Amino acid sequence: MISRVSGAVLLAAVLVALLLAAFGLWRAQGGDPPSQEQRATAIYESLRCPTCTAESIADSQAPISVSMRSTVRELIDDGRTDEQIRAWFVDRYGPTVLLSPPLRGFAALVWLLPVAAVVVAVGWWAVRTRQRVAPVRRAGDHGAAPDEHPVNPASGQRWTTAALVAASVLAVGGGGLVVVGASGAGGASAGASGEETRSGARDPAGVPEPALGALQSAVDRTPGDAGAWLALGRAWDDRSDLDAAEDAYRKALDIQPDHPAARLRLAFVMVRTERPAQATALLRSLLEDAPRTAEAVLLLGTVQRQQDDPAWRATLRRFLDLDPDHPAAPGVRALLDGGAR
């Protein structure tokens, strides 16, 4: 049965094996920075195919998976980090698009509970073993063997126990290294883009935020496309570079002078750069062409109020008629009620 020597040997062997394994895993994660294809493959394997059962997009032939793979490659070319790319998909598909549950929050329990279960199981086994081994010495024992284990059974069991506890600790530690490594690797090897915002984050103004570089190349390719200039202007707007935004909006309007969104956004820039008269004129011409554009009415009313133009009340009331469910409506109502008394 288990003797002290072989227990110690077992412990040593387990320790060595696990150290090597952990080291190997660590090297696999933190060795040379992964290539684009390796990054792409790692990301494919972490994203769920939306129409399959528990399959990643890595191997799925479903058309949506093929499209998702090509989107991943485009985002890598854009210079996004692995974390940003996964966040981009979570923004559009929800957190269930990730194949491994996130490390934070309630879902962290999925990682922790099995580990806790292993620790408890080992601890229980160790306690049980010690109890079984503790010799029951009674007065008047007639020389029957205290238990079924040979000479010095307790220390043999102790070595094995220690080996198993060490094994589970190292397994947990190694697993932790893998998890940490998986979330860290590829995150450091971002491209030249210095974006700090979450990629694809839905900003309050409305649209996901493609890389500025991609938008710039879009307008270079098709300088006659008003929509491309508008998108570029929006991106600058989101980065609070109002001069660049205005420039892009004006270019859009050069191409298409009655473009509704471009006029509205340019008017908003004018408001924010203290040019209320120009903003008002632009909004009025917009509303001549498209009188039901609620947001233009809202902006006009706001500017009028800023300028102490008494027409602001009628304007804002018109906004409420046009779009009573607009998110700004309660605020506008409060504004109107506040003065009416």
Place this chain on the structure above:
Amino acid sequence: MTAVRARRRRGVAVHLLGLVLVAGLLLVLDQALEQSSSAVDGRVEAAPAPPLRGEGLFGDVHDLEDLRGTVVLVNVWASWCAPCREELPLLVRTAERHDDLELVGLNSNDRPDAARRFLAAVDATPMANVSDPDGRQAVEWGARGLPETFVVDRRGMVVARRSGEVTPAWLSSVVLPLVAP
């Protein structure tokens, strides 16, 4: 005897702990499964609509932005999608019947000639479409499969979606209430 009882109590305690852990794990899994139920059908938390802009199937150009101010049905379809064949005529007719309702198709992962033939077969050639041969715009919208329909309100927010074929019942209960009479 006390030793035995102590041992038994400890054993029970550990068993209980094990049960608690298992129960916890099942709870977490249940949560995860609930979240991953894929088919969404009906109102969703309003979120800004992604851009939808591009060339159609006949050299025309469309931009969802231009339709701001009306309710828009964005329908993701392809010629190889059988349920799309059933629902497209219904969608086209419904949009025609209401001034305040527009239909824009997103033809994803499809070949333009097959798509054009498909439209002719279901009598929907005049329909406004954006061509998306590599399916990337569909991914931008978070489409999980085909057909999928998104409802964009006047402010440009996605307020409802449906995975799978749309039915008259779905249209009347989810879409038409948003549309001006």
